[in-house]
Amino acid sequence: DTGNKTQTKHAKNKKWFNVEQYPSISFQSSNFKQTAEGYAVTGQLTIKDVTKEVTIPFTFQDAADGGIFEGSFKVNRKDYNIKGNGFSFVVSNKISIDLRIPVSQ
Secondary structure, three states: OOOOHHHHHHHOOOOOOOOOOOOOOEEEEEEEEEOOOOEEEEEEEEEOOEEEEEEEEEEEEEEOOEEEEEEEEEEEHHHHOOOOOOOHHHOOOEEEEEEEEEEEO
16 A cells, blocks of 8 residues: 555556565564564565565564554665656656565463
8 A cells, every 4th residue: 555545556557566466575583682662573574476585674562452563665676677658767666665564462
């Protein structure tokens, strides 16, 4: 979800993320560590047909019934074959991925 209904619709099409052929993005962790700012997890991120190692910094907010993991990182969209359409020149090559993952006990 890009936060904009029209943008999200375009992001799902064949020239961008192609969700019809690649309905999911996956991440397989290989290392986890505590940092001065919170935590960092390193692993293999697969978008479309490309897998690359990334490190995702994140924080954890504890709550009575679980908590929330939050993080943000950037990837180069062209590294993952996210080429875009004729207007892709107005979209940065670096795209931000924001995560907010609630967990419960």
